[in-house]
Amino acid sequence: MIKHKTFILKKEWLSPDIFSIECGPLKIKPTPGQFLQIQVNDSFDPLLNRPISIADYENNHLLMIIKVVGKGTKILSEKESGEELTVFGPFGSRLKLKNKKSIIIAGGIGVAPLYFLAKKLKKQGTVFTFVYGAKKPEDLILKKEIKNISPGTVFITEYGDKKTGTAVSVLNELDLQEYEIGYACGPKAMLKELKGMDLKFPIYAFCEDFLGCGCGLCLGCAIKYYGTYKRICEDGPVFELKGIEFND
Amino acid sequence: MIELFDLKFKNPVFLASGVFGFGLKYKSVTRTVGGIFTKGITLLPRMGNPPPRIYETASGVINSVGLENPGVEEFKKYILPRIKKINNRVFVNVAGFNIEEYEKIVEEIGDVVTGFELNVSCPNVKEGGALFGQNPEMVERIVKKVRKKTKLPIIVKLTANFCDPLIVAKAGIDAGADGISLINTIYGMAFDTNTKKLIIKGGLSGPAIKPFALYCVNRLKELKVPIIGMGGIMSGKDAYEFILAGASAVAIGTAVLRDPYAPIRIIKELNALLKKGVKCQKS
Numbered sequence: 001m002i003k004h005k006t007f008i009l010k011k012e013w014l015s016p017d018i019f020s021i022e023c024g025p026l027k028i029k030p031t032p033g034q035f036l037q038i039q040v041n042d043s044f045d046p047l048l049n050r051p052i053s054i055a056d057y058e059n060n061h062l063l064m065i066i067k068v069v070g071k072g073t074k075i076l077s078e079k080e081s082g083e084e085l086t087v088f089g090p091f092g093s094r095l096k097l098k099n100k101k102s103i104i105i106a107g108g109i110g111v112a113p114l115y116f117l118a119k120k121l122k123k124q125g126t127v128f129t130f131v132y133g134a135k136k137p138e139d140l141i142l143k144k145e146i147k148n149i150s151p152g153t154v155f156i157t158e159y160g161d162k163k164t165g166t167a168v169s170v171l172n173e174l175d176l177q178e179y180e181i182g183y184a185c186g187p188k189a190m191l192k193e194l195k196g197m198d199l200k201f202p203i204y205a206f207c208e209d210f211l212g213c214g215c216g217l218c219l220g221c222a223i224k225y226y227g228t229y230k231r232i233c234e235d236g237p238v239f240e241l242k243g244i245e246f247n248d
Numbered sequence: 249m250i251e252l253f254d255l256k257f258k259n260p261v262f263l264a265s266g267v268f269g270f271g272l273k274y275k276s277v278t279r280t281v282g283g284i285f286t287k288g289i290t291l292l293p294r295m296g297n298p299p300p301r302i303y304e305t306a307s308g309v310i311n312s313v314g315l316e317n318p319g320v321e322e323f324k325k326y327i328l329p330r331i332k333k334i335n336n337r338v339f340v341n342v343a344g345f346n347i348e349e350y351e352k353i354v355e356e357i358g359d360v361v362t363g364f365e366l367n368v369s370c371p372n373v374k375e376g377g378a379l380f381g382q383n384p385e386m387v388e389r390i391v392k393k394v395r396k397k398t399k400l401p402i403i404v405k406l407t408a409n410f411c412d413p414l415i416v417a418k419a420g421i422d423a424g425a426d427g428i429s430l431i432n433t434i435y436g437m438a439f440d441t442n443t444k445k446l447i448i449k450g451g452l453s454g455p456a457i458k459p460f461a462l463y464c465v466n467r468l469k470e471l472k473v474p475i476i477g478m479g480g481i482m483s484g485k486d487a488y489e490f491i492l493a494g495a496s497a498v499a500i501g502t503a504v505l506r507d508p509y510a511p512i513r514i515i516k517e518l519n520a521l522l523k524k525g526v527k528c529q530k531s
Contacts, residue, residue: 003509039506044307044455044482048505088507212302212309213505217269219313220302220505229295229316247299 002091002215004028008083009061014141017068018109019077021085024061028090030054032097032117033206033238036064036089037214038076046072051211051233053113053185054090065112065141091215092237095204097121100180102128105167105194105203107186108139113206114185115142122149129154129174133167133186136160168193176200188246195241203241207232250282252474252496253363253401253426257282257337261487261515264478264501265341265365265405266313270327274508275334281511283337285405285429285499286323288367289357291349293319297372303438303448308457308480309502310436312450314372315343320356328360336362339403342394343367345376350390354397363401366390366425368416369432371409371451378435382411384419395424403476406464407432407451413464417471427474429499431461454502455480462493469494482510484517491522 010022037049050072056063068077079085097120104121106114111132121128130153134140137160146153156165168190176199184194185206194203209232212220216234223232224245230236250260263271263278265285271278278284296316303310317323323340331338338361344350354364368387370377380386387404394402404420406413408431417428433451440447461479468475477495480502481487487498498518503510 003507044506046304047307047309047454047502048304210300210302210304212311213267213508215508216273217508218267218302218311218505219269219296219316220311222296222299222301222313222316224298 002088004087006062006085006087008079008081008085010081011079014065015138018139018141019066019068020055021064021066021076021079022061023064023085023087026060026062026087028057028062030057030090031094032120033095033113034090034092035113035214035237036062036087037091037211038064039086039088040072040075046075048072048212049088049214050076051214053206053208054116055112056116056119065109065115067109088215091233093235095238097124097126098181099124099126101178102126103171103174103176103179103182104128104130105171105182105184105186106130106132107167107184107190108134110185110187110190110206110208111142111146114183115146117183118146118149129179131156131167131170133157133165133170137162166190168197171197184241191241191244192246195244195246204238205241205244207237207239207244250497255337255362255401257497259515259519260491260497261511261518262476262497262499263511264499265367267501267504271331271334272327277509277511278331278334280515281335282497283339283362284331284335285339285365286331286341287317288315288341288343288370289317289320289323289353290315290343290345291320291352293317293322300448301450305436305438305452306456308436308452308454309505310438310448310450310452311433312372312448315370320353324357328357339363339365341365341367341405343370343373343377344390345373347390347393351393351397354394359398359400361400363403363426364394364398365403365405365429366394367405367432369405369407369409371407371433371435378407378409378432381406381416381432382409384416387416388419388423391420391423391425401426403427403429405432406430407434408460408464409435412467414467414471417468421471421473427476427496428468428471429476429478430468431457431464431479433457434460453480455482458486462489465490465495466493481514482506484514484519484521487514487518488521
């Protein structure tokens with residue numbers, strides 16, 4: 001069964017427009033990159049569920065990190081602990097984590113699924129570098145938690161008092177020869193720029209988009225991948241960046 | 249149990265063409281419904297439209313999937329037998345781009361299904377589709393030709409884009425169709441006010457179109473043929489409204505985007521309401 005009723009155990013604002021929801025009990029076996037479809041409310045406006053990345057999962061507790069971007073996420077942000085939540089999932093293909101020296105590249109709210117990934121990589125003893133960029137210093141979330149997993153994490157923002165730049169600009173300063181695999185999640189512009197760098201190792205992009213059903217039925221979330229259409233919800237959301245054909 | 253086209257169906261709730269794929273996932277749902285209208289099948293395989301293919305509007309969804317499907321040959325060989333193992337009541341949604349294609353698809357499938365639903369109302373293709381459904385003469389010609397190719401029930405799937413569904417439905421029935429299913433999605437579009445660009449142009453479905461769908465179903469009541477009503481059914485109560493409007497059975501589409509198990513709930517709710525009163529119209 002992929003339909004679950006769970007409860008919000010904790011809601012916390014992490015930045016002016018980003019909040020986290022911890023819910024449980026929820027018995028699932030998610031892998032990094034997978035997501036849940038959250039039923040926003042009982043009315044039909046918004047009609048569709050909201051796809052939210054799994055930011056962490058441990059002991060039947062799920063962590064979601066959500067940025068308020070529209071009507072659905074606004075309603076979710078108004079929920080409080082104790083409220084019941086109907087969720088579907090987890091959806092998305094199961095990513096097999098390789099034990100190869102990795103680089104994690106996060107842009108903005110794209111950090112959410114990569115935080116879960118970093119925890120898993122650390123657990124299996126994989127060596128990795130975490131690069132995390134955001135617009136402004138206050139947009140950098142989970143800083144302490146990420147430092148705990150990976151003390152050498154490079155944090156950077158486009159605006160602020162310290163050195164400015166983007167996650168991709170940081171890559172230009174690193175010796176990339178030593179990496180064997182990369183994982184990236186962030187705005188489309190970031191993924192495009194990254195693809196353009198033509199790196200020697202494969203990058204796995206965690207794609208985000210509007211979804212219809214989110215569960216492999218409606219063919220609404222097409223992405224062009226190596227010449228054919230794939231479904232983000234079921235064939236992805238993690239795809240090799242090299243194969244993605246961006247449509248704009 | 250209901251009877252339509254002299255056939256028995258375990259309940260009057262069907263899966264609408266398109267949104268539930270081929271019913272091979274969530275088998276408990278496919279098994280429970282009265283029957284399945286498959287995803288639109290074309291003569292040749294189709295990749296479908298480029299993204300974006302889906303966009304949410306107030307209580308509705310605009311889609312522009314563009315009939316992505318593996319084509320009739322692969323469908324018949326590999327997919328149809330798998331659907332029939334789960335639920336034997338299968339109507340194949342036939343999407344031709346000209347009259348010959350409707351004939352060829354029906355011929356290729358043969359008599360191994362329950363019946364055919366002729367799709368003359370897809371808004372997401374450049375040729376055929378909804379343009380056929382706006383033209384009663386075209387519908388008459390398609391149905392006449394297909395009628396010669398099959399003895400199985402033929403249902404014409406209509407919507408009401410810029411035309412009166414009663415006139416088109418009459419043309420289809422006079423030409424030999426056994427029933428009508430409606431409504432398919434209605435034309436819709438959305439713009440991005442920041443970029444001033446079109447976001448999507450396609451077919452609108454969901455609760456937003458339910459009142460219009462009810463009106464269309466009710467308009468066809470006088471034809472006294474089986475009508476499969478659909479358009480924004482989210483609950484048993486919605487389904488019951490379609491029965492009251494004149495439908496013999498209903499189909500569920502957009503509701504599964506919100507909950508793939510919705511049809512099971514809708515069947516339970518509708519059965520409870522039907523026990524109280526109105527019966528489904530017999531064929």
